[in-house]
Amino acid sequence: MRRVLITGTAGFIGFHLAKLLLAEGFRVHGFDGMTDYYDVRLKQRRHAMLLQSPNFSMTEGMLEDQALFDTMAGEFQPEIIVHLAGQAGVRYSLENPRAYLETNVIGTFNVMEAARRLEVEHLLMASTSSVYGANTEMPFHETDRTETQLTIYAATKKANESMGHAYAHLWNIPTTMFRFFTVYGTWGRPDLAYYKFVDAILDDRPIDIYNHGDMFRDFTYVDDLVRGIRLLIDVKPVRPEDGIVPEGDSLSPVAPYRVVNIGNSEKVRLLDFVDAIEQSLGKKAQRNYMPMQLGDVYATWANADLLQKLTGYKPQTDLRDGIDKFVTWYREYYDI
Template identity: 80%
Template sequence: MKKVFITGTAGFIGFHLAKLLISEGFLVCGFDGMTDYYDVNLKRRRHQMLLQNANFTAVEGMLEDQEVLDRVVDNFDPEVIVHLAAQAGVRYSLENPRAYLDANVIGTFNVMEAARRLEVQHLLMASTSSVYGANEEMPFSETEKADTQLTIYAATKKANESMAHAYAHLWNLPTTMFRFFTVYGPWGRPDLALYKFVDAILDGRPIDIYNHGDMYRDFTYVDDLVRAIRLLIDVAPIRPQDCQITEGDSLSPVAPYRVVNIGNSDKVRLLDFVDAIEQCLGKKAERNYMGMQTGDVPATWANADLLRDLTGYRPKTDFRDGIAKFVEWYREYAGK
């Protein structure tokens, strides 16, 4: 059984990925700081579910604590590391930017050092569609430049990509960075739009709709996302010998390093997303239309052709179906 070390297993995406890998017979060791950026009880419930399986173990610790991280990774001795833990939240980075440097830069460096020492078969790390920043040509493609980040959160993630490329080149460390696009689904974070909207509408509170609803997002259902990660585990990049790269591939000419978009390849208007939530709940929202938030962008949309070419897979869940699954989970979880 292949052993996979995952950071952030008490988080939204890490929980779902661990659950999928366990179901396929992998041995998984989770590492999570249980930070209080949002409800720690939700995080603990995720871990409790995972710990019901003998193939899962978990350790609580901070990525910035290199001694603890190294001890856990060395004891587990994984073949694959999937680094998902981060200080999340675009808007929170406006209030507390230092938290992003500590977790996303120093923490990621410690993970890369562990991967280098153990010479893992494949290091996979989460980036974000936010690195595309002010780019306007859509759908976003991995081969286009991404040098205009608009928030500290996005800047730290782009820094992670640059750091990872250097490590892949220097140590021949096979590394895949995946850029996520607006992930949603059951067990989601309370600070994400879908969770906030459903919670507010059921309680009769108004919802804030930025840029007066003239926004588009590539909503990606979490089960589709983790399925894509699972398939990418088996597609470790190989340093090209002749510097020849297939057209459309983001493989580095000088390192076993690749960036892959994971998105639904479909942009959905925010107002259509809200309409679908209302229809699913059978209740209208009180809408508070607002201007654009600092650091936000009017649209994101993924070109996921590379993911399809590498794995034969493309996310496909319609946002209406995904919303229905989230609402079903939320009503049970929150008792509403």
Template identity: 80%
Template sequence: MSDKEFNVPNGNQRRVLVTGTAGFIGFHLAKLLLAEGFRVHGFDGMTDYYDVALKRRRHGQLLQHPSFAATEGMLEDAALVDRVADDFQPDVIVHLAGQAGVRYSLENPRSYIDSNVVGTFNIMEAARRLEVQHLLMASTSSVYGANEDMPFVETEKADAQLTIYAATKKANESMGHSYAHLWNLPTTMFRFFTVYGTWGRPDLALYKFVDAILDGRPIDIYNHGEMYRDFTYVDDLVRGIRLLIDAAPERPNSRDDIPEWDSLSPVAPYRVVNIGNSDKVRLLDFVDAIEDALGQKAIRNYMEMQKGDVPATWANATLLQELTGYRPQTDFKDGIARFVAWFREYYGK
């Protein structure tokens, strides 16, 4: 079942079950939690959506820590999810695993239903049964879909998703709310905004751009570069998640108790939180910064907007700051420089 046997927890250690620990964000979150004294059990399917060797390198680093163990398996395997949860007895579950990628959802939509809907249901059932202190689950800025008022605020309606990926994540939010209401399960959904950084995913723009530029291959720039993203450095993102673990929502006594900036449900211990840098960056400026960090120009292939894509995303991070006193702040040029340094070392380029 596991890469490493379950450890008997130290009574003083809080136990966090993290799904997706061989993935980009889950790896960084697990590292942070371990550094802060948590006991972490990872759960990851090691799917071949991208380079499995990269995933195993991430897990290999985590497995060197005495407070980390992991299970390889699919979220859709309800019996395995239940067995892992029962053996580990987590205080908190952070659910990051799932089928990612907006563009891949155009090619293989069924994988998103299996992983993001069925798999998330299995995690929620385990959290309900074990009555965990806090269930935190990943959503995405893509749920804002066709919304045009920016920066995006959690309290605005988000009912016009443009891809099956975004639709499955909005379904997760609705599922999470219903479980929070029915079972009094404290639940926080976080909407991520264009995460990038070291140990990143090869399907993400920064990774693809750096790899192509170093190899002298052209890069595809959609909408002729007139796109804007709220680039959020991964270390900032996982710091936000870590702090939100300690900000479990409570069911309010009345609607009047909820501040206007809070997305807290009036009928459940449930909240949606943006985690973004609160600064929109033009794609062309992002590419310029990559060229500067590499000391090499890109061969630019300008293209039309891709189906299902949006011209801009931009987070209002007021709620995150109100709840935790923290907001992401890494400048995109600094973040790109860190990624380039890691990429060159990892691949010897």
């Protein structure tokens, strides 16, 4: 039974990935800080569901606590580490940037150190489409330059990519970074736009629509995302012996390191996203049109050809189907 350590298992994506791996017969250990960035009861419910499996165990603690993380990892002896935990939220990074440095940089360093000492078979770590920053040529390719991050959140994730490359090169740790594109779905984060929109519309409160709705996002359903991660677990990067990288591949010429976009490869206008939510709820929103927020980008759009080339998989959940699934879950969870 393969042993996988997942950081952030009480979080949105970590929960779904752990559930998928448990269903496929993996032994999973979760590590999560259970911070109060949003409703801790939602995190507790996620963990309670995972703990119903005899193959799931967990440790509660902060990534910055190196001694605790090292002890936990040493006892579990993972063959694979999937690092998803971190301080999330683009806008919150404007209010509390230090939290992002402590968790996303120091915490990630602790994860990489554990991976080095344990000589894990594969280290996989979360990045974000936000690293593309001010890039305007789309869809985004993994081989595009990423030097223009617009928030501290994005900058810390770019730092993680650079740190991961250095460790892969120095210690020969097969490392895959995946860049997420606007993930949504059941058991989501209450601070995300789609969650807030549904909550406000059902409660007859107005929703804030930034840049007057003239924005585009590549919405990726969470089940598609974690399926992509699951398949990438089995695709370990190998350092090219001759330094030659296949065209279109983000593999490093000097390290067993690769970056992979996981996105739906469909650019959706924000107003169409709101329309889909209204249709699913059967109720119109009170729309409060706002200017662009500081640190926001006009559009994101993934080229996911590399994911498909490596795994044969392509995210494909239709936006309206995904929204319907979330609304059904939301009504059940909050008994509406």
